[in-house]
Amino acid sequence: MDEVLLNAEVKMEKAITNLEHRFTTVRAGRANPAILDGINVEYYGVPTPIKQLANISVPEARQLNIKPFDKSCLNAIEKAIFEANIGLTPNNNGESIFIVIPALTEERRKEFVKEVKAIAEEGKIALRNIRQEANSEIKKLELPEDDEKRGNNEVQDLINKYNKIVDEKLAIKEKELMTI
Numbered sequence: 001m002d003e004v005l006l007n008a009e010v011k012m013e014k015a016i017t018n019l020e021h022r023f024t025t026v027r028a029g030r031a032n033p034a035i036l037d038g039i040n041v042e043y044y045g046v047p048t049p050i051k052q053l054a055n056i057s058v059p060e061a062r063q064l065n066i067k068p069f070d071k072s073c074l075n076a077i078e079k080a081i082f083e084a085n086i087g088l089t090p091n092n093n094g095e096s097i098f099i100v101i102p103a104l105t106e107e108r109r110k111e112f113v114k115e116v117k118a119i120a121e122e123g124k125i126a127l128r129n130i131r132q133e134a135n136s137e138i139k140k141l142e143l144p145e146d147d148e149k150r151g152n153n154e155v156q157d158l159i160n161k162y163n164k165i166v167d168e169k170l171a172i173k174e175k176e177l178m179t180i
Contacts, residue, residue, distance in 0.1 A: 008134035019123040031058045041080040067096040120170040
């Protein structure tokens with residue numbers, strides 16, 4: 001049973017890590033290279049993540065600088081960012097690409113908060129699925145009823161702990177989004 005609980009806790013940790021990663025892709029009015037994580041550039045016929053083609057730096061609080069290793073892919077990177085439709089306009093100066101992150105309006109901030117809440121809810125759903133999996137594994141062990149109940153309670157304690165972590169991370173991200 002300890003193995004089942006340990007396995008469930010490892011999966012819950014991974015769910016939290018995934019949640020944190022997804023939170024970083026929601027921009028908060030500040031420059032963050034993670035905004036570009038989901039964007040692939042057509043490089044010699046192969047879709048390649050921007051991170052593998054260029055250095056991405058943050059020279060100012062609301063600006064990204066993308067300096068490609070191979071200048072021949074500069075236009076392809078610019079095109080990929082533009083086509084990704086992430087609400088940012090790339091500026092090519094022949095050497096690198098600058099992206100100025102515009103200030104967020106109150107309305108746009110609220111939209112981002114809704115998006116973050118949806119991501120948090122998906123995280124909680126993932127945790128519930130892990131709980132259900134762990135409970136069914138405990139049931140398969142065919143333990144005495146008291147031990148099975150104790151195992152289920154321990155799984156519930158785990159999920160309560162991780163749901164609290166999700167709520168805390170959501171509150172932090174919400175505050176970050178609503179801060180001007």
